[in-house]
Structures are given as C-alpha cells and as structure tokens.
Amino acid sequence: MKTSNKVSKTKIIKYISLALLLIIIGSAIAFKIYSLNYYKADTTTISEIEAQGKAAVLDYDDDTLLFIPQDKDLVKAGIVFYPGGKVEYTAYSGLMYELAERGFVCILTRMPENLAFLDIGAASGYGDVISEVSTWYMAGHSLGGVAAGIYISEQVQSGNDMPYDGIILLASYITKDLSETDLRLLSIYGSNDSVIKMENYENGKSNWPSDATEYVIDGGIHSYFGCYGIQSGDGEPSITNIEQIDQTADIIEEWVAMSE
Template sequence: MACLAVPAWVLATRWSTVLHGHPAYPVLLVALVVAGVVVAVRARRPRRPGRGRTAGRVVAALLLVGLLAATAWLRPFAATTTDPLAVDGPTTWELRPAGPPSEVGVVFYPGARVDPRAYLALLRPLADAGHLVVVVEPPLDIALLVGAPPFDAHPEVARWVVGGHSLGGTAAAMVDDPRVAGLLLWASYPADDQSARDLPTLSVSGDRDGLATPDDIAATASRLPAGARSVVVEGGVHAYFGDYGEQPGDGVPTVDRASAQRQIVDASREFVEGIG
C-alpha cells in the first residue's frame, strides 16, 4: 500500500514540479509502484520453508523501505513563482535575452530538492541584461548528479559564469572547463580548496542563514579562488535565494524577502556584467 501511497502523495502535492523537472524522479516513482506490485504478487504465493528465502525476503523488504524513504525525502520544494518566457528543455530551463546573447552566459545549479523554476525570477534580470541563462534540472534535484554542463548546446556563447545555490553552488565550483569565466555562489561554498584557481568569484550569503550559516561561510572562505568578493545580505536566510517558501532548519529573517532578493540580484548582475 505504501508503494502506491507515497507516489500518489508526491504527485498530489508536487504534480507541476514533477511534470516540469528532470525525468529521473518520475522514473523513480514508477519504479516504486512496480516494486510494490511485485512484492504484493509474491506475498500471495505459498511460502516455502528455507533460511535463504527468508533472508532474501528480509533484504527485499529493507530495500523497499529504503526506496520509500528516499522517494519521500526527495520530494522537491515547489517553486512559488516562475517565468512565463522561460524555455523548458528536457533537462534545462533557459532565459533568453531579447537580442543576440552576450559572449558571457550563465549556467545555474539549483539547491538540493528545489524546483529549478524557483530561480527563474531572480535570474531574469541577467537575461534582460543580454546574457543567456541556463538553469539546470538535476537528476532527482541533486546538483552533484549532473554530468557535463550544457556549454556545448550553445556554441554562440564563448564564456560562462557557473553558479548555484547551496549544494548547487558546490557543484558549480567543481566544473573544470576552460570556458568557465566566473563563479557565482549563493549561500554556498566549495567542497574542496579552489584557492589556486585564477577565477573571478562572488559569494553572496545571508547573515541569518540557518543552513549555510555565517560560521560555515567564514570557515570555508579560504577555499575560494584568490581575490573572491563577498556580499552579505543583512537579515537574509537560505530560502531567500529562491522562490520556494520556507525551508526546514533555516534561520529567522530580519529583512523582507523582496529587499533581500533585490540585493542578491543587484550584486549578481554587477558581477556578471563585470566579467570582461
């Protein structure tokens, strides 16, 4: 029953997010239903004694419980805003400028379990400034599962700023490609030492963030490429870096969302515009 209930709950509460996201999550939902049907069919068969068969059933049950837990945990945070002009591809959302794109584009990786559409409104000003913006749809909404960035799909763009929110920023910092011209981190930090890279970098964080806390940001500052610039949004929290509502474990903001996001957008636009 749970193998039907969990997918039904996910679809009832996140239908639009699942429909417009990476196909990996719908595949997981189907796999869960199939696994439940198989288990139900086998449960009706007469049981034969045997230690091996009992052990096999226990292992299968544990695997199924793990699959149920993972599927429920991976239910994404739904976007509360979107962009009607964004172009939905198989594994990306694109914000295209009105005219020919600048030679500098932006590839952005969402935070873990966050609907990629939650970032479109915040990134729209970059497209309005002439930059092609590509928001990646990660498998299962986990940016670390993304393969090569979608640079080759846009040969008209010579150089790229890679960026991301939270785990997405960590994934962006791992991109090693000569076309990368800048690194943009929103409430994020690299997983390893990037200080030897000659790469313009901007780190934007909130001083009330309960997930990428100010202590985390300070403790990992030495990992950033040399000369990295930091902007702190006073009163800002983790969930202000996207439009997806509140996030468990986050801090309590002391500034309104619109004011904080205006600072995030302005700093990011200035940074991208400054990539020469």
C-alpha cells in the same frame, strides 16, 4: 550431519540475502518519500518579476529552461544554474529573469528528485548552446552550489579545457580545493540566513581561489535566492523576496563587469 550443516548454511545465506533485499527496498522507499517532500515554486512572485523585466524564456528540453535577453546584442555572459536541494527548479526563474534582463543567458536545470547531487555533471555541454556567448559561469544555491563546486573540481582534475570562468555561490560553500586555480569565485549570502552551516562555510574559504569576492545582503535569508516561500529553520527577513533577488542580480552583474 554434514548434509544438515549444508542445509543450515544455505538457509542462513537465503535469510541474509532476503534481509539485505528488504533493507534496499526499504531505503529506496524512504528516499522516495523524502524526495517527494520538496519546496514548490511561488508562481505569483515569479510572475510579478517576469512582468517587470525584458527577457524571454524557452524550453531548451524537458529538463532545461533557457532565459535569454531580448536584446541579444547586449549579452554579457552565460550562467548555468544548479537549484538548491529539495527545491523545485522553476523556483529560481525569478532570479533567472532578473539576470537575463541584465544581459545574461541563463540555463536553469531540473535535477533528479530535486537533488543536484544526483546529476552533478548536468552542466556538461551547455557552453555550446548559445554560440554568441564566450564567457560562462557555474552557479548554484545551497546544496546546488556545493554540487556545482564538485563539478568544477572534476573538470580541473580531468585536465580538460575548463569551460567555465568561475563559480557563483548563493548561500553555499566549496568542499573541493580550488585554491590553486585561476578561476573567479563570487559568494553571496543573507545576513539573516539561519539554514546555511556557517562552520562549513568558513572552512570552505580555504578552498576558494585567490580571485574571490564575498557579499552579504543585509536582511536577506537563505530562502529568498529563490521564490518558494521560507523554508523550515530559516531566519526572519527584513527585505522582501523580490528585493533580495534584485540585489543578488545587481551584485552578479557588477562582479562579472569587474573582469572586463
């Protein structure tokens, strides 16, 4: 009987181990299928924006695009940008071109499976890419902004010198408390945004530092901070994609200038 019990227990352990393995494999397959369904960049709109401006784009590495103003003497600051969840990172090239034209060095990062949460620390070390730039900001759209806020919070908690002067949120919110920091914060969202969870957004305001500014783009939507069409569940825009990107770049430029 004792031998039988031992065999029985061994079989149970094997069955449990096999079941757990199947669950892990199934979860991995489900996640891969989920991540493959993402919004792709609208190259037509991006090319139209690129043709209007004066900025250069370089492949910094396989996972990073670097946007540089043609007149480096007019560089105002640097911005490291985290793309929104399940959006191809190049979809934000239009906004990066507009910002570079206004004097910002912009670093656009590719994220694993198009999800910034899988590489929250992607911004580390970019402050030394352009030695002429002394002021840097983190920025992100939607879940990319949430991830950027987590990264900033981790830097604050680590006690290391903060490499960024502030954070720019596009249709996003903060989940970590930055209220006791001397960071600057800019929040922009569209009045017709039907994707952002406004309850999370409003609750996140308690985490904002005292030096925070909020802008609402009239007629703007969630999707139009990038160039990837209109995502499922978003509102109806009353302005064009290019108009929203242009207004966003203007707001950021004016906000950065306020600190000078």
